[in-house]
Amino acid sequence: MLSLASTPAYLDVANSHWLWLSTLPVVLVVLLQASIFLRRAWSDGKEMGLSEEQLRSGFKTGVISAIGPAVAVLVGMLALIATVGGPVAWMRLSVIGSxxxxxxxxxxxxxxxxxxxxxxxxxxxxxxxxxxxxTLGGTGWLLFSAFGTPHMEKLRQKMGNGREKLIPVISSAAMLGAFAYFLTGEVAAGTPETGSVATGGIVMLILLRIADERDVQWLREWALGTAMIVGLVVGVALQVTVGSWW
Incomplete structure (x- = not known):
């Protein structure tokens, strides 16, 4: 634990001006990539025949859905700043976010x-x-994403074995499997984590049910971000009040 009475000497180096300057280019590259992806998605959407209204709705949904994960990353950044300093925490969580x-x-x-x-x-x-x-420990998945992603569509088509109806099923199963993989670790971690996951899932189902029954588009857009934030609040409340029972 960090002492409240004194600050470790290495943090003077960790928060130096030179380190802030050295991490800035990495963050700028991330921002540049995000802007390029946004422009390409917008232009490709128009080529696919999507209307301006549909594009704006998709953009708004993406922004809202990013609120929940952004809050979790921000909380994690506070812990990382206290141990490795502001510049490195800013750079690492801008690139990886974990x-x-x-x-x-x-x-x-x-x-x-x-x-x-x-x-x-x-x-x-x-x-x-x-x-x-x-830095080096996080290069593995970056390299895999860079060189492996262009081949993922071919792999998906091959798994479908030419049957178009199987491709959406395979994609949905892969997505569900990925989410389940991450959730199982959280559920087994303790009572607050289990309560957070369960609450977020229930809130998501309720909001989507209401949105479908009443055809409320804005509620669909806010469902994921709202479920994440409510789940986080419940998890923190359980941790503060009852702690972990296992």
Whole structure:
């Protein structure tokens, strides 16, 4: 734990002006990629025959749906800032967005020198090792995404074996499997996590049911973000009040 009375000396390096400047280009590249993807999605949508209203509705839905995950990343960033400093936390969560990976990676780096995150006497070499561990450890899925994504559509078509009706089923099953993989780890983690997942799922089902019955488009757009935020609030409330029962 970090001491309230004093700040570890390595954080002077971790929050230096030079480190802020060195991480800025990485974040700018992420913002550039996002703007390129948005422009391509908009232009491709028009080529597919989508109207301006449909495009704006899709954009608004995407922005609203990103609120929940953004809140979770922001909370994780606060923990990361306290241990590795603002610049590195800003850069790493802009690229990867997973504090569940970044904190253990940083801990693994400093532990090679006999330290633990938050120790006041962490050396500059140990801190640099932590940053390299976080950076190099996260390159695997970035490289896989870069070189593997162009071939995913061919793989999906091959799995469908020429039967067009199977392709949506395969895509839906893959998406459900991915979400289930992440959710099972959270459900088994403790009572707050289980309550958060269950509440978010129930809220999502209720909102979508109401939206379908009353044909309320804006409710469909806000359903995912609302379910995530409610789930987070319930999880925090359970952690503060009853703690974890397993």
């Amino acid at each position: 504090v569940a990976f970044e904190l253990p990676a940083a801990e693994l780096g400093v532990s090679q020198f006999g330290y633990s995150l938050g120790d006041e006497n962490i050396s500059e070499t140990a801190y640099a090792t932590a940053v390299w561990t976080m």
